[in-house]
Amino acid sequence: MDLVEYTLPPPPDQRVPDPAAFAGIAIEGVSKAFGPKQVLDGTDLLIHKGETLVVIGRSGEGKSVLLKHIVRLLELDEGRIWIEGEEITGLRTRRLMELRKKFGFLFQGAALFDSMTICQNVGLMLSEHSGLSEDQVRARACECLAMVGLENVEDKLPSALSGGMKKRAGLARAIVMEPEYILYDEPTTGLDPITSDAINDLIIKLQKELGVTSIVVTHDMPSAFKIADRMAMLSRGKIQFTGTVEEVRTTDHAMVRQFIEGNARGPLGAF
16 A cells, blocks of 8 residues: 555654653654664654553564663664653663663563472562562562462472463562552563453552552553553654554554554554
């Protein structure tokens, strides 16, 4: 389909006059290329404190790359990122490690260490950074496992858990340090609809009970509609649209409509 057939609005203005005074995360002009492939191309995005922001878009558009830039697991090529008014792009290692303690990260495949028990996986950050005793770490790990509906699995290995249970164990690890922000990278990928909905309920529960700010990357639209306060669509290296759930449902933006309706024909293309 010839892309020029579609008239698309310009990307929304996501910049604030003074990002150093913004209570949340301000991403400004972030670009990242891997070899000849430009993944992010001047991406701007604001994430407000306490909200659940869902980033949608096709596979390969850079959603996970954007998440990793927020905690500098990847180094950007251009642009700047502020977290609660502090620019992180030039931080030294010690300060960066302190800032990362504000974040929990649920990776796509849960990223559990196969040779460690579930309790050891969940308590790993506490063991390395908290100074707590072994018994205290275990108690906190079990508390977090109970919060995500996993009890009596602490001494099992990851291989003994189902896919959904591994996701929940990964989520327990993400909250063990009592983060202010949780980053979710495709939290429902590979799960059946019932298990996916249980994960969605956990995301909502944690936001309400812990008051965290959640940034969720997904292309699972039923999940997105259920958990989001706002959505942002990433395509062609930029945020093309932001809006509430209702605004996403009712927009006539061609990219968003094609994506949420699952049409092969449209400005996003089929391949």
